[in-house]
Amino acid sequence: MTAVADTWALCVRDLLRLWRQPWFIAVTLVQPVIWLLLFGALFERVVDIPGFHGGDYKQYLVPGVLVMTAFFSSGWSGMSTIDDLDRGVTDRFLVLPIMRWPLIAGRVGMNLVQLAIQSVIIIGLALITGVTFPGGPLGVVALIVAAALLGTGFAALSNALALVARKEESLIGAVTFLQLPLTFLSTAFMQASLMPDWIRSVSDYNPVDWAIRAGREAVGAGPDWATVLGYCGLLVAFALACLVLATRAFRAYQAQV
Amino acid sequence: MIQANDLKKGYGEVRALDGLSFEVPEGAIFGLLGPNGAGKSTAVKVLTTLARADGGEARVAGFDVARDARRVRRTIGVVAQKSGVDIDLTGRENLMLQGRLQGMRGRELSSRAEALLEEFGLADAAGRVTRGYSGGMQRRLDIAIGLVHRPKVLFLDEPTTGLDPEVRAAMWTEISRLQRDEGLTILLTTHYLEEADRLASSLAIVDRGRVVASGAPDELKAALDGDSVQVELDGVEANGNVHAALSGVGGLSAVSVDGRRLHARAADGARAVPAVLAALDAHAIPVASVRVARPSLDDVYLRYAGRSFAAAEAEKPTENKEAGR
Numbered sequence: 131m132t133a134v135a136d137t138w139a140l141c142v143r144d145l146l147r148l149w150r151q152p153w154f155i156a157v158t159l160v161q162p163v164i165w166l167l168l169f170g171a172l173f174e175r176v177v178d179i180p181g182f183h184g185g186d187y188k189q190y191l192v193p194g195v196l197v198m199t200a201f202f203s204s205g206w207s208g209m210s211t212i213d214d215l216d217r218g219v220t221d222r223f224l225v226l227p228i229m230r231w232p233l234i235a236g237r238v239g240m241n242l243v244q245l246a247i248q249s250v251i252i253i254g255l256a257l258i259t260g261v262t263f264p265g266g267p268l269g270v271v272a273l274i275v276a277a278a279l280l281g282t283g284f285a286a287l288s289n290a291l292a293l294v295a296r297k298e299e300s301l302i303g304a305v306t307f308l309q310l311p312l313t314f315l316s317t318a319f320m321q322a323s324l325m326p327d328w329i330r331s332v333s334d335y336n337p338v339d340w341a342i343r344a345g346r347e348a349v350g351a352g353p354d355w356a357t358v359l360g361y362c363g364l365l366v367a368f369a370l371a372c373l374v375l376a377t378r379a380f381r382a383y384q385a386q387v
Numbered sequence: 388m389i390q391a392n393d394l395k396k397g398y399g400e401v402r403a404l405d406g407l408s409f410e411v412p413e414g415a416i417f418g419l420l421g422p423n424g425a426g427k428s429t430a431v432k433v434l435t436t437l438a439r440a441d442g443g444e445a446r447v448a449g450f451d452v453a454r455d456a457r458r459v460r461r462t463i464g465v466v467a468q469k470s471g472v473d474i475d476l477t478g479r480e481n482l483m484l485q486g487r488l489q490g491m492r493g494r495e496l497s498s499r500a501e502a503l504l505e506e507f508g509l510a511d512a513a514g515r516v517t518r519g520y521s522g523g524m525q526r527r528l529d530i531a532i533g534l535v536h537r538p539k540v541l542f543l544d545e546p547t548t549g550l551d552p553e554v555r556a557a558m559w560t561e562i563s564r565l566q567r568d569e570g571l572t573i574l575l576t577t578h579y580l581e582e583a584d585r586l587a588s589s590l591a592i593v594d595r596g597r598v599v600a601s602g603a604p605d606e607l608k609a610a611l612d613g614d615s616v617q618v619e620l621d622g623v624e625a626n627g628n629v630h631a632a633l634s635g636v637g638g639l640s641a642v643s644v645d646g647r648r649l650h651a652r653a654a655d656g657a658r659a660v661p662a663v664l665a666a667l668d669a670h671a672i673p674v675a676s677v678r679v680a681r682p683s684l685d686d687v688y689l690r691y692a693g694r695s696f697a698a699a700e701a702e703k704p705t706e707n708k709e710a711g712r
Binding site for chain 1: 398432435436437438439457460461463465467469470471472473474475476480484485487488489490516532
């Protein structure tokens, strides 16, 4: 129970820090909007490709943009940890009589609050521009949950990297190295049946695509819940593995203090 | 209250701790004095459970730092060399967060936080984000953060490094008060001789990862018989030459040359000066200035570490490791 209270206290701390960076908040809120409008316009004619089913491209794009938003913003979670390492805050926390996992979970919690707000904006904007969600509110919730699970995993992974690399440059390098390839090795922008075979095979192992497949299935007409739950199960396993890894990374860090 | 026994720790090639041993009695202010890179910060990291020693063992308040880390953490307050203040939070928020993570709640916590803010002269600034605090204010907040859960043992790693002289003096008063009024056991590391002299009831001089001398500052100084005689030579002279010149002067001991500076000890320093000058003159060794002083901790350090404190500081063998995280 105390560990849960510690997680909450640390999460509130991160939310306060976030709240005091209005420019950062503005960027994180505007970015998904730009993606939705920009990619929606740029790839509008994709629907004309023979074999693409479904009417409006934006309708197809919304789950992809929401998952991409979760993936991109959670990737930078470790930057705050590098800040804490540099300022001696991490060292102060590590000599407190608390468990290690709340230090990760509190930060991931902040990322999830951020994602929840971004999701509301994306869904709201989608509705305004005429996108419909045949899967209903439950489908939308399932989409957000899938994105949140993915975000949890990558936020934890980003913190693990931060603790091991301990340098901003290394983390920025690793995150940017992963972001675009994992985004484009998925069905975010292009229907699976129109992808080259090898990309389709790779995307089977891409957690980003698990979230997109789960989310797109859930918001579509007559969702197959077994598929949604199957991918969500994979995402839960992915998130847990990353959380364990990040908690272990404190040991690696402390071994060289 | 604190026992370190034969602690060893290396970082790659560098041996930060090389058999460090000392003991701190309850209620004392104990100083670990040494130049940068002597291993003081590493010792604090091991004793506060942040780092693990490669060898040896240590106990704080009776608990083994490696096997019983949780219990040690509950007993100690830590003020690291690098401030651990979150600069995006206010002073009050910093204190409240630390208190919550120490398991404190509700009124107990808020009244403790307010009392500490008052005590450390931060009440007016408590609602301000600490990014705008001065170095002295941030350091006081660091100490308040370390004390929020009423620890029995407080670790202060270089608490006044980088502070203005008057702020440093105020900090010394504060530290003495904590020990006197609250009965805290305090382990303080410093590379300021004056700080160790002023604050520590007993101290250990650390050099290259081991204790070279320990005791109360006055005892250590008294153990050096007589005064310190320092001669600034005009131009660099070979060691052998100086030693040869002074070999005939009676009552002089512990002669050493450190660059252009010649150190020696004499039962009565003022009386020895004419003889020393005459002997140097006879060997045509030019002299720039002479100084006679009562023994200082610098002399103690020179005696046991074999080089002056300033020279050791200039070497800074593992400075990066020590100053870094």
